[in-house]
Amino acid sequence: MKNKSVEDIVLEIKDKSELMVDLAYSSILYDNKIIAKEVYDLEDLVDVLYQTLQKKTLEKLSNKKLSVNDSLALLRLAAAGEQIADAAQEIADVELRDVELHPILKMSIRESDQVFTKVEVKSNSILAGKTLGKLKLASETGMMVIAMRHGDKWLYGPNKKTKIDAGDILFAKGPEDGEKHLIGLANGDTKEI
């Protein structure tokens, strides 16, 4: 973390905090404590990032390497990200405290502007054996994979280099039409992305 720029850190806080919100909703929708605990771990990481950013920003300001305005903008953006991470933890907490969501409320959250989905990649799926970057899954279907289960291993916030294997479980979010497309691709019915 020592060598990261303040811009890199504020961006990491932004991306991680937004991923946390998505993971937290997935955890309550699929009653999944493993994902909910990951939100807690990420909150610890965001806390460290936030403290590092505050220190680096003030150091750069005192060394005249940042203006007062730039420092203010950085501190405010980071504080907002930290607040979003806290909110995500609050959501994950609903899952961890064994407050099982009422089915009507679950249905309602699933049907928001962006739907959440969970699919298993079958062995005859064209997704199997390819990377997310190669598939361009997000731009071709609108569905962003937020977490994956590979056997008993979990991966959160996968990137372009992440390979999908047959048997993997994908947790994703995106538009309703995209969900149908992704389900078809994962179960092998749809052969073209």
Next chain:
Amino acid sequence: MKNKSVEDIVLEIKDKSELMVDLAYSSILYDNKIIAKEVYDLEDLVDVLYQTLQKKTLEKLSNKKLSVNDSLALLRLAAAGEQIADAAQEIADVELRDVELHPILKMSIRESDQVFTKVEVKSNSILAGKTLGKLKLASETGMMVIAMRHGDKWLYGPNKKTKIDAGDILFAKGPEDGEKHLIGLANGDTKEI
């Protein structure tokens, strides 16, 4: 609002608060005070929704129409949404206080997992004259339109029935590949969605 169910209200808080975060980032990236002010207006709306939800939840609980657990889950989810809305307002505040973002920081935020973009729909674009629902823009390109400018009118969080006209400016967010696709469609170079 009187006839909305508690599930509808909590969903509206979720959707509006997430839209607010996206609008807030767009406002600072494109130095747009109109969008930043909309974030403020939406924060007022979310406050009203939150207060209504609290009252309705406690009324239903006292009438034995909700369990203690369901009430707790509703109150916590709504509180988390309200917190995200506050964070969005904090981000919009950076724009409204004339703290112009340093170009390096702008570039860095634009290059997050999901990029933000702004495109004008040319008259020879295949998007012109069609609704978002007909185009399936989100699932075909991965790009979600978060705001549109039509002449001097603005629309935030458009839905499937929203029609795109030539000359409209779209503010959208999504994966990098999706941005290229959307730009090609909007400027008329790409004829197939």
